[in-house]
Amino acid sequence: MTKVVYKSLKSERSAKSAERSVGTKRVRDAKGKWKIVHKLDANSASFDEDFRYVFSKSVAKARKENRRLAGTAVATRKR
Numbered sequence: 001m002t003k004v005v006y007k008s009l010k011s012e013r014s015a016k017s018a019e020r021s022v023g024t025k026r027v028r029d030a031k032g033k034w035k036i037v038h039k040l041d042a043n044s045a046s047f048d049e050d051f052r053y054v055f056s057k058s059v060a061k062a063r064k065e066n067r068r069l070a071g072t073a074v075a076t077r078k079r
Helices: 012-019 047-070
Strands: 023-028 034-039
Touching: 034 047
Parallel strands: none
Antiparallel strands: 023 034
């Protein structure tokens, strides 16, 4: 016997992202290249979670850029 579960096609992630008070905006830097800027609401109830989210995005972007500059396509695992 199988169990049939009905669920909305909209994922739960969209609801979680709506709870965050983090906004993004595309701006141009001094060289004319597009940059994505994350905006935080300092008065929100979930400021610490929002700040952690933005920080993790910034760290991931910096790591990706460092891998690109170093010429390594994939990080290697230590055994």
